[in-house]
Amino acid sequence: MARWPVGSAAAGVVRAGAAEEVEVVEHTGDLDAPFGWASVTKLLVAMAVLVAHEEGTLGLDDPAGPPGSTVRHLLAHASGLGPDSEKPLTAPARRRIYSNIGYEILADTVAESSGMPFTDYLRSGVVHPLQMTGTELAPGSSPASGARGPVRDLLTLAGELLAPRLVSVSTLASATSVAFPGLAGVLPGFGRFDPCDWGLGFEVRDAKSPHWTGTLNSPATFGHFGQSGSFVWVDPVARLACAALCDRDFGPWAARAWPALSDGVMARWALA
Numbered sequence: 001m002a003r004w005p006v007g008s009a010a011a012g013v014v015r016a017g018a019a020e021e022v023e024v025v026e027h028t029g030d031l032d033a034p035f036g037w038a039s040v041t042k043l044l045v046a047m048a049v050l051v052a053h054e055e056g057t058l059g060l061d062d063p064a065g066p067p068g069s070t071v072r073h074l075l076a077h078a079s080g081l082g083p084d085s086e087k088p089l090t091a092p093a094r095r096r097i098y099s100n101i102g103y104e105i106l107a108d109t110v111a112e113s114s115g116m117p118f119t120d121y122l123r124s125g126v127v128h129p130l131q132m133t134g135t136e137l138a139p140g141s142s143p144a145s146g147a148r149g150p151v152r153d154l155l156t157l158a159g160e161l162l163a164p165r166l167v168s169v170s171t172l173a174s175a176t177s178v179a180f181p182g183l184a185g186v187l188p189g190f191g192r193f194d195p196c197d198w199g200l201g202f203e204v205r206d207a208k209s210p211h212w213t214g215t216l217n218s219p220a221t222f223g224h225f226g227q228s229g230s231f232v233w234v235d236p237v238a239r240l241a242c243a244a245l246c247d248r249d250f251g252p253w254a255a256r257a258w259p260a261l262s263d264g265v266m267a268r269w270a271l272a
Helices: 038-054 071-075 100-114 118-127 151-162 169-175 252-270
Strands: 009-016 022-028 034-036 148-150 185-187 191-193 222-226 230-235 240-246
Touching: 009 151, 009 252, 022 151, 022 252, 038 071, 038 100, 038 118, 038 151, 038 169, 038 222, 038 230, 071 100, 100 118, 148 151, 151 230, 151 240, 230 252, 240 252
Parallel strands: none
Antiparallel strands: 009 022, 009 240, 034 148, 185 191, 222 230, 230 240
16 A cells, blocks of 8 residues: 555454454554545445335335336436436446435434434434544535544444444345346446446445456355445455555546455455
8 A cells, every 4th residue: 555646544454353353453554544435434334224114214125216217226226216316327237337416315314204304314324333533424415425433433334344233133134235236237337247247335246347346255245335435345255355545536546456455355364
């Protein structure tokens, strides 16, 4: 990471033990420096939706978004909505279309179902229970891209995804498995894939190549990256997670640097 063409960056690795305890086993940079999370914010929204689902506030198959679409479709970028318009481009479950507006609709759906502003629900249902004290989605910020916080908190979220406490193991396993299999689509920054696999908020690596994770990551690896130069991945086979934040937007440099870092992490901690 010292060779990354950025002003500042921070990253860390989380490992889960046999007893489901998690620990940060390696880190670099200022763990408490705040950075923009960009689209990694979507994982916070997804976790809030899963919490709401488990507590009975809403159902994953409740109608949401365009006609025929559900909460599940919106989470999986399968609602038919385009990136930023509420006018659908196709019927649900036809294509994997990466949609920011879909996550804004999800936040509105949680707010309506819970009777409280989404930022308050996110804070009380996800951020505070995980003690992510430096992370905030400020009121008025987009639920698709507006969170800001330190890598320490992102590593906390990664630990939750390795050994869940907020939701059941079965709920998380379902959310990190492929939803609506077989849909073709575009992974922003990396091109078109058929299929372009996604879970409920979590992108699933599967056979995608090229990809922003490493060649040593298992096909079961899931996570998300953001245009702010942010990423978090979880490899449930290796029982490892890695997260990084920086002050330079995603670009060709990241498409080269992130897989190399990921392979280094896997070689050191999973294959040793």
